[in-house]
Amino acid sequence: MAEEKEKKITADYDKVYVMPEEYHGINPDQPKEIIREKIVTKTKVIRKKSRALPMVVIVFLILTVALLSYIGYLIYFKPAPEPEVIVKVIETEKKPEEIPEVVEPKIEIEPEIEFDPATIKPTKLSDMIDVDGDNDGLTDAEEFLLETDYQRPDSDSDSFVDGVELGNLYNPSGIDPAKLEFSGLVFTYVNPTFDYDLFYPKGWFARSLKPDNSEIIFSSPLTENINVLVLENSLNLSLIEWYTSQIDIEKQDEVVEFENKSGLKGVRSPDEFTVYFARGEYVYVIDYDIGLKEKASYPHLFELLVQSFVFTGQE
Numbered sequence: 001m002a003e004e005k006e007k008k009i010t011a012d013y014d015k016v017y018v019m020p021e022e023y024h025g026i027n028p029d030q031p032k033e034i035i036r037e038k039i040v041t042k043t044k045v046i047r048k049k050s051r052a053l054p055m056v057v058i059v060f061l062i063l064t065v066a067l068l069s070y071i072g073y074l075i076y077f078k079p080a081p082e083p084e085v086i087v088k089v090i091e092t093e094k095k096p097e098e099i100p101e102v103v104e105p106k107i108e109i110e111p112e113i114e115f116d117p118a119t120i121k122p123t124k125l126s127d128m129i130d131v132d133g134d135n136d137g138l139t140d141a142e143e144f145l146l147e148t149d150y151q152r153p154d155s156d157s158d159s160f161v162d163g164v165e166l167g168n169l170y171n172p173s174g175i176d177p178a179k180l181e182f183s184g185l186v187f188t189y190v191n192p193t194f195d196y197d198l199f200y201p202k203g204w205f206a207r208s209l210k211p212d213n214s215e216i217i218f219s220s221p222l223t224e225n226i227n228v229l230v231l232e233n234s235l236n237l238s239l240i241e242w243y244t245s246q247i248d249i250e251k252q253d254e255v256v257e258f259e260n261k262s263g264l265k266g267v268r269s270p271d272e273f274t275v276y277f278a279r280g281e282y283v284y285v286i287d288y289d290i291g292l293k294e295k296a297s298y299p300h301l302f303e304l305l306v307q308s309f310v311f312t313g314q315e
C-alpha cells in the first residue's frame, strides 16, 4: 500500500516535474512531506498569481479609463481662456503714473472796488433823464404813453411844446379836450382815507400796500414806481418844521420849497426824487423809485403826480 502511494507520488512528481517552471527547484530526494509542502506552497503562489492577474488587469483598465476620462475632460471641459478683449483692456489701461495731472482752472477773483464818492453816479433826477429825442420836455417812453409824436416837439401843433403842456396839466396830444384830466390819457386816484387826489398816467397801475391806504404804489411798465406814503405828524408841525427835524442840521439850508399847480406848498429833496406835502397831523410823501436804473424814463410823469396832487375834504 505504501509502495503504491510512493509510486503514485513519484508518478505525480514526474508529472509535476514536467509542469511549468514554477515547480522547478523541488528536489525529488527531499522527504515527500517537504516536497508536498513545497508543491502546495507553489500551488498557492500560482493560485495567488492567477487571482492577482485579473486584478492587475482591472486596475490597469480602471487607470486607463481614468486617464482617458481625464484627457476627455481636458479636451471638452477645459475652461475657456479669458477673452482677449479683457486682456486688451488690461493692456490699454493706463498706469496711475501715466494719468495726466488734472490742472484746475485758475479762478481770477476780482478785487473789491473800494468805495469812492467821486465815482458815484449823479443822484439828481434832472441829471438822469432818459432819452428825449425831440427835446420837447418828454422822454420817448413818456410820449409813448401820452400818444404824442416823439419826433415832433409840438405834437398837436398848438404852438405849445408837449412838455410844457403836460407840466401845466394840459393835453399834449390834441387841442380838444384841452384839459389833461378829460383826455383819457390819465386817471384820477382818490384816496378815501387820507383825503387826497392825484393824476397818474394810463398804462400804470395803482395799488394799496396797506389796509389803511397809507401806502399806495403806482407801477409803470418799465419797473419804475411812484409811492405815496402818509406819515404821522402828531405835533402838527408845519411842513418846513417837520422836514428840517428829519434831516441833518447842516443840510437845512438846502431845503427847496415850491408850489404845485393846485397852489399847494411842498418841499423837494435835494436829489429831486422826493416831494413832501403836509396837512394837519399827516405828512404826505411822493417818492419816485427807479430802482437800479441809471436813467429815469418817467420824470415828467412823476411831476404829473406832484403837480396834480390836491387835498380833498375838510382839514
Ligand SMILES: [Ca+2]
Pocket: 132, 133, 134, 135, 136, 137, 138, 139, 140, 143, 150
Ligand atoms: Ca420828447
Ligand SMILES: [Ca+2]
Pocket: 153, 154, 155, 156, 157, 158, 159, 160, 161, 162, 165, 172
Ligand atoms: Ca402842443
